[in-house]
Structures are given as C-alpha cells and as structure tokens.
Amino acid sequence: LFGKAGQVLRFTAQFKDPKPEDQDRLFVVSYCLYDDAVSIHEPPQRNLGIVTGRYLEKGIHMNQMTGQLFQVADLVPGQVFKVYNREFEILDCDEYTRKHLEEGGNKRHFNLPAVLEKLRESMRQQYPMARDVFRKFDTDHDGVLSKDEFMKVLSKYSFQVTEEEALLLMRYFDKNQDGQVGYNEFCDALLDEDYTQQMLKSKAPLVEEVDPQYAQRAQQRAEEREEVDRVRVAMRSISQAVYMQSRMPSRLNKEFSHMTHQPSVTCEEICAAFASVGQAFDVEDVRRAALHVLPDVDLDAVPYVDFVKAMVTSFHDLPGKR
Template sequence: MGQSTTQEDYTAPLGDLLYTTAPAWDVLDRHVLRFYGHFQEAVVEANLENFRTRHCCVMYYLEDDTCHITERKQENSGMPQGQLIRRHRFPGPSDGYLGWQDLRIGDELHIYGRVISITECDDWTRQYYEEADMRQEGAIPPDQDDFELSQVKIAGAPKQPRTYEKVYHEVKIGGGHINKDMQQFMEWDRKVCRFYAVFDDLSMPQFERRPFEILFFLADDTVEIREKYPLNCGRDPFAIYFRRGPLKRGKAEVHGPLDRHRKKEDMVSLEDFAVGGTTELLGQRFYIYDADQFTRAYYADELESALEPAQDVRLPERTVPRPKTPPYTGYGSWEDSMGSVHHIMPKPPKPDFVKLFKYDGKILRFTAQLDNPKPEDADRVFILNYHLFDDTLSIHEPPQRNMGIMTGKFLEKGVHLNQITGKLFEVQDFMPGSIIKVYNRGFEIMEMDDYTQKFLTEGNVKKNFDLQAVVEKLREGMRQQFPLVRDIFRKFDADHDGVLTMVEFKLALQKWGFMVTDEEALIIMKHFDTRKDGQISYNEFCDALVDEDYTQEMMKTRPPLDEDPGNYEELARGKLQEREETEAVRTAVRAIGDQVYRHTQTFTRLMKEFAHMTHTDSVTCQQIVIALNSIGKDFSLQDVMRCVSYVLPEVDFQKVNYVIFLKAMVTSYHDLSGKR
C-alpha cells in the first residue's frame, strides 16, 4: 500500500532559496476521487429474478483519506437505497487503511463482506492519476440484470398518439381529457356564493341555535361550511365545520379507499340552496336565512331566479326573573339592608340631597287610634309624624288625664315597613280612614292638621315670592360669594358647554334657597335671556349680573321683570333637548373613538369582521353594531348612528363605507377635546 497523503508534505517554490510547507487538509480541501462500480445481491423471495445488480459510487476524500459509498436510486426497485456506508477510513487490502493508490478501474474492492467491481471514474480523477504517473484503464460496461432490462422495455414502449378521434371516442363512452373543467375554472375562479344558515342543536342538554356560513365555490362546485362563533360562547375556536371539498346530499357517510366514486348528480349544487329553505348536509338540517349581495346578483343574472329577502332567526333573549327582595329584618337602616341586596360588597348609602334640600323641615302630622283595640285602649290617641325629606315615621302618644297609661314616645323615628302593603310608608298610606300596620300594631288614621291638608290638596306648600326682589337678591348674593362673574358662571354650568339651560338655572335658584315653581323659574330665566333663545350665554349672564359703567348720561334703569312667560317654555325645553343630544353625540364619538384610535388591534379586527360580513365596501349601521359586539365592544344602534352622522354628515345609514368610516374616526379623534 502506498504512503498516505496525510503523511506527506506539500511544498511550493517561492524563489530560488525559499520554500513553504502546507498541511494536507488545507491543500487538498474538497478534492475527491470518484469511482463507479457495482455489486450483485441475491434475491431469494422473487421467482422472476435470482440476483439484483446494485450500482454504487465510491468517493475518496484526499484531505483525510476517508471514503463513503452511496447507491443511486431506482424507481420501483422495492429496496431502500441511498447511503450504503457512511464516511470513515476503510480498512485496506493488507494491514492499515485504504489509500488512493489502491483504487484502480477493473479491480475489486472488498469492504465489509461486499465485493464491489470498479468500472469507471470521473474526468478529474483520471487527470489526478495521470499527474501521479498512475494512468487508469478505460471504462468497463456495467452488468445489467433482469429487473433493469424490464425497466428499459417499459420506458421505451411506443405510445399511441393522442388524436382528435381518440378524444372524441373517450368523451362518447363517458371519459374525457383532463382539461374538461378548465373553462369553468377560468371563468369563475375566486368567485364564491355565500349563504348564512342556522341549525338547532338538540344534542346538547341546553338548546342552542348555531350560526353558520355555507361557501359554494363556483370554480369547482365544492362546498365549505364555517361556524360563526359568537364572543364568549364557550366553544372551542375551530371554525371549520366541513373543509372545502365535494359534499353529498343527505346524511354523512364514511367512504373507504376501495369505495366507488360518487356520482356528480348526488353532490350538492346551487339548486339546493334558497333563502328561507332547508337543506340537509352532513346529517344536519340547515335553515338558510340570508345571502350576500354577490350571491343574490348571481342568482338573478345567471340562474334568473331572485332570492327571498332575509329572514329573522334571532331568538328572543332569555329573561331572567329578578329575585324577590328579602323582607326587612329590622337590623340597621333600610338603606344599609338594601345595599347588601344590590351589591355583593355593600356600599354606603348615598343620601338624596335634592330631596333633602327641597323637603327639609316639612313634616306631615296625622292623628290615629288603634285598630280593633282592647277595651282599656279604646280611648288612646296617637300622633303620627311623617318626615318628607327622608321618608321616616315616628309615633308618640300625647298625655291624657286619668288614663293610667304612661304616654310619650311610642315609636322611634326611622324608616319603617307598612305590613299591610309590604312596602315602605308613603304619603298615600296616611289618608283619613285608611289603616296602617307597623310592628304588628294596626292604626286607623283619623284626621290631619291644616298644613298637611294644604300640602295634600294643593300639591305643595309654596311661598309667594316677589320675583323682582328674588332677582335682585340673587344678583347681590352671587356677587358677594364670588368676586368674578366667570367663577359664578362656571359654578352653575355643570356640563361646561358655555350656556345655562333651564335645569341648570333652576338648580342655581335652589342653591340660594328660592323654592320656586317651574313657571316662576322660567320667568326669571327669561329676564336673564336677552336674546330669547331658550338659554343663557356667558355674555347675557354678565349683562344681567354686573352693573353698567357710568357714561355722560345718567345710568340706565334696568327693564322691569316681565311675569308673562309666553312660549318661552317651548324654547327652553327645545334648547335643553338640543344640548342633551349634543352631549350624547359627543359621548358616543369619544367612546367609539377611544376604541378605534387608542386600541390599534380594534381597527384590524373590525376590518376583518366587515370583510366576513360582506364582499362589498359598504355596511349598514346595524352591521357596525354587530361587528363591535362580536369583538366585545357593546354600543347601541343610536350611538353608532350618532357617530356615523358626526364623522360622515351626508352618508346613507344603509350604505356606510367602512374603510372611510374607520379612517375618519382615527383622523377626527382629537377634534373633540376631553372635558376638564
């Protein structure tokens, strides 16, 4: 065996006196000797052949004297092929390892029990051996076995030419060429009819109406069924109910690989779908209630049959009856007990300050006797005090001579329950002749005092105000409390819109202790409103509150108070409704704008929802509400219409371009500043 390349030193002349030495792995990197050969292997399980000739390739790497053998693959050979022996140093013919000098065309390579006959090498290998004065022999033709000869016969068998007559006869007997459906594909590719359907799922313990989308692909008459899962429905997120493919009518069937092909007449076609109709697919009866605009246009133009209008398949929302309020136990106040009913963690009750301010100090008094009393209690008289500001009741018994009973406080002041009506005491319960029951004691109402009688007959007890004096006192009180008119105006402008409405002005009067009626409040408001437009602006408020400067003429006297309201109430109420609607529009635009502008993922999710709803670029306001609800954003139809009319003033609510709408929501987000 010759000396290995790894033991040699390779030198290169750099002049007459200087030489350099490089290692073999650097000089001979990626230098490979390639030989071709074959070996025979016995075939014991076949009657048609006794052996198989396996052709292989031997590669020798000069950088480290390693080799590996691969076998080229043959189609339908029935045996694993590829790498036969992995790369490593092969044992040589004698002691040591195999060297490049041991590989010669015509010789045999004995390796691990296999005898490989070397028959050929590539051109680079021949050139390498010629430079080393070891010329290789010519190529030896490889052996062929019976299997290889049969493959050559199959590959070289003549084919019958495909003529028009042959195609005609194939079509006539029921066959056809492979492009018979290409015309349908070219015309209707990427065109899909979309139907919306539901079916009632009775297999679950609780009844459920499940929504679906049925997609019919016009290119190849295949069907795909998708389930439209609502938000938080509790189902696994697998939307594909039936993957795209040909679908047979009727019940679902399981077919094996040996089953015959199904006929095209048994497959689902467009004639099986109609709005308002029912079709059986996969063993379920789908009720089709709507279709998109493209599907309706396709039916009208191509099939010449218009689809029915959309059907309403929404189930009425399940009404959960409100549980009965448990009876008042008597422990603590009534408000504290009701706090435990309305909230899991009770909150402190909030007093009604408006009612407290309006009815502070007003008490209705009634006289009463015991109902069905004992003989010794027949002459007892009680005074019932009903406090209007907090709906509390107290009972005391006035002293009587020679009664023999200790009189005084009979029932502590508090919120008590009328056991006859089962509710808290109201003013209507104390009418003369009626009977009330508290703590198992019945009382018959006898009479009432004069104040109570006036309150119940006239509706309320009011003071007769001098409205001119009220105006002057109001001006003086406001100027004394606040040094600047601006601070006074901001104090009573609750919604910070720059004007005082009828409600805000009446609250300002109540602030200063003037319990006037609505008619009197309108008269005073009309005096402040110089333009008579139903609201008080800041300039009008300043003119009415601040005295005019002195001029050359004498100071002008203020006009007297006109006590005839006229039609000013209609103007004031109209402006109040206008302001409320403006505030509602502002609130709706800010709320929806926060979701679209500040949450970027909402914009993308809404675009996907609209694309699933329709193939056009426009949607209705109802569809916008559905899309928002499907991503967990709950908005009413009225708020959505207010938002659409604000960002797109002249748009039709039934045809809203959702791309322009979403872009307008983003660009107009900072038009409405937040309130301070």
C-alpha cells in the same frame, strides 16, 4: 320670598290613630308663608304626664304622605300628613288662617322681584366674581346655562320653585330669548350697571306672565344639549376602541369585507363588525358617531374605510371627559 313676611298660618292637630296614652295630646302646626317653613309645638296640658314643648323645629320639611315639601293644601282641616314617620290629622285652624284659606290662600304666591333680588344678593356674597358663579353651574362648560342647569342654580340657593316659576326667572336672564342663558346675559342680569350705563339704558322689566313659547324653546335647547352629550360619549367610546388597539382598524375592515362586496355598510352591520371583534356598541351611538365624522352620510350606506379612518383621526380631537 313667597307671600308676605310675617304671615303665619296656625292649625291644631293630633296623632292619627294614636296610642291610648297619646289620645289627649294636641299640637299646634305653624306654616310660614314667607319661606314655607313648618314647625310643630305641643302646648302644655294639665295632668298629661308628658313633657310638652317644641316637637318639630322650624324649617323646610317634607310631607312623607306626598313626597314633596309642605304646602298650605297639606294642612287644610281634615288632611293627614306625615313627618318623621308620625302621622298627624289636622283638626282646625285659627280665624286668620280660616279667612286666608277662604280667600284662596292655599295657592302659593310667587314674588318674582323678591326672588330675583335675593338670588343676586346670595350669589354676590358667595362668589364676588360673576365668572365663578357661572362656571360652577355650567357643568358641561359650553358657555350657556340650560333649563336644568338654571334650576340647579335656584336649588343651590334654596329657592323651592316650580319649573314654571323657574322659567319666569330664566326668561329675565335670557335677553335674546333663545331658551338658554349665555355668560354675558348672566352677568348683565346679575350685576348692577354702573352710572354711565344707567344713563344710556335701563334693564328690561321683569315679566311675570307665563310664555308657553319660551318654555318650548328652553325645552328644545335642553334636549339639544342632551343630544350633544350623547354624541360626545358615543364618539369617545367608539374612537377609543378603534384607536387604542393598533390592529383594530384592519380587523374591522376585514370583517366588513366579509359582510359585503360593496364599499359601504349599514349602521347595524357596523355594530355587528364591532361585536365580532369583542366591542359592543348601541346602534344609536353608531349612528351618532357616523353623522358626526361624516355629516352628509347615508346611514344605510356608510363608507366603512372612511368611517374607520375618521374614528382614528378624531380620537385626539375630542375633548376629555368633563
């Protein structure tokens, strides 16, 4: 899906710091531009005394020197790479590979239309219903796919893409360009339109140019989703602590009355009151919970009676753990 099918770069290599018996061993490293697959073959040599042949099966492998999947730049003559705990040094390459490198071929070419079509086909084969695909990857069940969830979709179907490349695809799915992919947008991009719809409209073209503003919107949406998750966790833990013990509300109010003669307290004082009754919470979680149940509250003057009541009543309103 990256580059053109059938293009294979070939390099010669040897062990880095070989043992005496391995000094004469040579290997051919093949790199497939179509899918970034790597294989290593040891051609036969006379009087070597070693059974030669396939050394590394063709597949997607990690270069242990970089901790990432192999790229063309890892195989330039003079480079050292490591696979399955053996280090190899690249010695040379064939004429086709040398020409490819001289023309700047060590940059990975992203074929967006091919990836999109392959993604559609893979999803259709595994999940006949688009709804099932969406539900599988919408892990928090809020009806949209964030940037991180969309990248998990690509990873699931073995597309090794950068974040920038993933955003190009995501922008195609995201019709209203708000930085997240809704269910209807997902279905529109994934499924073929029937002939009546095709007569009325056509799908938007694929745009292969990077849009920094869209990347910023997607990141903002992802951060908002993370904050929503933090609020949900904070509300669940604090309201459960207050609700599950019948005497907890009165104990908390008693602690607050000992702290101040005012009807309000700070978030730090709320944390201290919880700590005095054996419950420890982070002050940021207390702030999140206070703003959730009392949206317009001053965090330096939280009416503690209202706060405790709201935590009790909100316990059953919260969704279960997702």
